[in-house]
Amino acid sequence: MSFLKDISARKEKLRHCQTVVTNSLGESFIEDSKKGSVTKFSGSNRSPGYVVDTKPDLQLAEVIPGxxxxxxxxxxxKELLQANGITHVLSFGVKPLNVPENMLEKMCGVQGGYSFVHPQNGIIFVYIPFLDIPEASLIEVLPKCFPVIDSALSTSGKIFVHCNAGVSRSPSVVLAYILYRSHFRKPWASISYKEKCGKPLSLLDALELLRTQRQCIKPNPGFLDQLRQYECQIIQDKSD
Incomplete structure (x- = not known):
């Protein structure tokens, strides 16, 4: 008996079994060991292959006053926003939910973004398009974001900065703002952390400050690299 025939004969003696395999897209397949076949399972696409958290993330994490x-x-x-006294919303990369579609169409272009006042609650919404990809230029878009935050805080308002998940894009903007305002202070931006009251914060300080209020923040690697460069730029600008 040849080697291949011996393997084939032993394979015939193996117990017949079927295995259901689900890929990352939620597609399920049945692998048949005896037939050597792979068949798509009819009950496929009921699950994406991982646990989906469908609960809304309604946290409003106050990182500095306002x-x-x-x-x-x-x-x-809108009740949550009003209950927390939110006067401004900066939507970074994704449009706000609490806005009628016809209002989105009427948004006025402002500094590379879009701005309007909600007719029902008077909240000022600003939307700035931006992608959550490492090569997106965070530094270039900061001059569009900082005036929005300053405008809210300098008028005793409260601003909510968000992206889609509140993990990468919006934390990156807030980190940059805290870095900048801890070096170039204004009376409306009260920034302090641990023993560094009134002193400039490092990027590490700012990250720790944000994580004390919102643990899930995780700027993508490209944004972190740009924030490190931005920190060096701030220090250089201040020393000039």
């Missing part, structure tokens, strides 16, 4: 950070979800809850 400056809040979070996901897109709170923009769909």
């Amino acid at each position: 400056l809040y950070l979070g996901s897109q979800d709170p923009t769909g809850d």
Whole structure:
């Protein structure tokens, strides 16, 4: 008996079994050991292959007085925004939920973004398009974001900065703002952390400050690299 025939004969003696395999897209397949076949399971696409958290993320994390950070979800809850005294919303990369479609169409272009006042609650919404990819230029878009935050805080308002999940894009903007305002201070931006009251914060300090209020923040690697460069730029600008 040849080697291949011996393997084939032993394979015939193996116990017949079927295995259901689900890929990352939620597609399920049945692998048949005896037939050597792979068949798509009819009950496929019922699950994406991982646990989906369908609960809304309604956290409004106040990182410094008047400056809040979070996901897109709170923009769909006008009572929550009003209860927390939110006067401004900066939507970074994703549009707010609590806005009629016809209002989105009427947004006025402002500094590379879009701005309007909600007719029902008077909240000022600013939307700035931006992608959550490492190569997106965070530094170039900061001059569009900082005046929005300053405008809210300097008038004793409260601003909610969000992206989609409140994990990468919006924390990156808030980190940059805290870095900048801890070096170039204004009376409306009260920034302090631990023993560094009134002193400039490092990027590490700012990250720790944000994580004390919102643990899930995780700027993508490209944004972190740009924030490190931005920190060096601030220090250089201040020394000139």
